[in-house]
Amino acid sequence: MLQDAIQPRESWAPPVLPSAGTDHLPSTAFTLRHHQHLARSGERPDHLHQILQGWAGRYRLLSDGRRQITGLYLPGDLCDPCWLDGGRAVQSVVALTPIQASRTSRREMESQAANDVALMKFLWRQTQFTQQIQAEWLVNLGRKNAIERLSHLLCELYTRLSSAGAADQKSCDMPLTQLDLADLAGLTPVHVNRTLQEMRSMQLIELQSRRLTIMDWESLRRIAWFDPAYLAVRSARDSFQAAA
Amino acid sequence: MLQDAIQPRESWAPPVLPSAGTDHLPSTAFTLRHHQHLARSGERPDHLHQILQGWAGRYRLLSDGRRQITGLYLPGDLCDPCWLDGGRAVQSVVALTPIQASRTSRREMESQAANDVALMKFLWRQTQFTQQIQAEWLVNLGRKNAIERLSHLLCELYTRLSSAGAADQKSCDMPLTQLDLADLAGLTPVHVNRTLQEMRSMQLIELQSRRLTIMDWESLRRIAWFDPAYLAVRSARDSFQAAA
DNA sequence: CGAGCTGTTGACGATTTTCAAATTTAGTGG
């Protein structure tokens, strides 16, 4: 097969750029295979992408091979507002699964945003959202041990997918390999493996066949010190706008 | 003394909000003492602050006492654009030294930004700058050991202060305690102490009396894997604007 | 079926934390 198959588990409609539907901001659908790049460090990307299906990751590689994934782009996420205004991509973004996305010219997006308050607010919110997640990850990496980090990561992923309508009651997709998890959590793959086994033996989660099931949300949340407030930026800001 | 003395080592003029000078965006100077807060988690701050002198830190506290500092506000920095649009402060911001700052009403700033492209770009840039730094810190915390983390932190601080004109050839202020450094680097104060001693014995740095001197920049940079590209966002964006 | 990625296991080593205490430095009030 020339192209990896993309098989969503459920019929699911991703959110759409606020202006893309109404004002017809031109965008083109395209697909990427696992390990292909949406941007490389040092480039000046001339397109922004909205992920429709699949997961992408922003990362930095040290020249001795150490890799840290510094951000995840899930379906509905915009990749990446920080390339606006002609900025260079400081870090690379790669497809962690096969990906389907829509691509919009950076210049079109910029000129549209200058006149379109809704789009501007969407970009601003998306940026703030990314920043809040990063700040929370700093706490994770700086102050938590392996089981706390992985628990938090799973809590966050489930919550983000859930609020995008891409999770069911207790389970969601989890296409990341243990190597990906290690590069997210700042651990070695070996230690991720052992910690996941511990979490399974504690009846916290099931994780197999690229599918996560959360058996005991309350315990997982407590172990992770997970407080979803930092993820509320997107929705909370909307309700404020509505109230004002 | 009712108020901590603020004694800058050198005469130094902080950068000014692009519109504050020309369009007379109203702002009031004020001071804060060590350990006083600029914002507390959960609040809806109604002012933005530009730091004029002193350092502030954004942090999160876990209820068992672990603290992670997730951002530093140095002289010239804006604290914090993410409170615009009525957003709540997810994390707290506290003065790490006595502080002198200017305060501008959030609503004034918002309405001004809607009409003032230069201010808007300034806010956007400041936000991107913060995000790039955070992404780099994720690499630090996730993939580097103690000496690499501390070296990187010192490289970044020196570079930021230097580009603000607040450093001389080989040295700059370093008002952080070893406890602060620990909460920045995700280490214990004890281990910070031992690692700093190692760095001193390697003739990399001198650090005493709240003053840092970098003895061997090239070695420090190499150990830290420090590549200042991620700090170039502010200036690079300007030169691009100028070129376009 | 064969190659390569992914997950798993064990033994061992390195880094970092914890705990407790001593020492130095800085700040405060007399």
Add this chain to the structure above:
DNA sequence: CCACTAAATTTGAAAATCGTCAACAGCTCG
């Protein structure tokens, strides 16, 4: 200025956490 107190730095020993290395099993995909 000195005395006193609190904060900050330093030290040592033992333990916990996590990483490294090496090997093997299972699975997927061409």
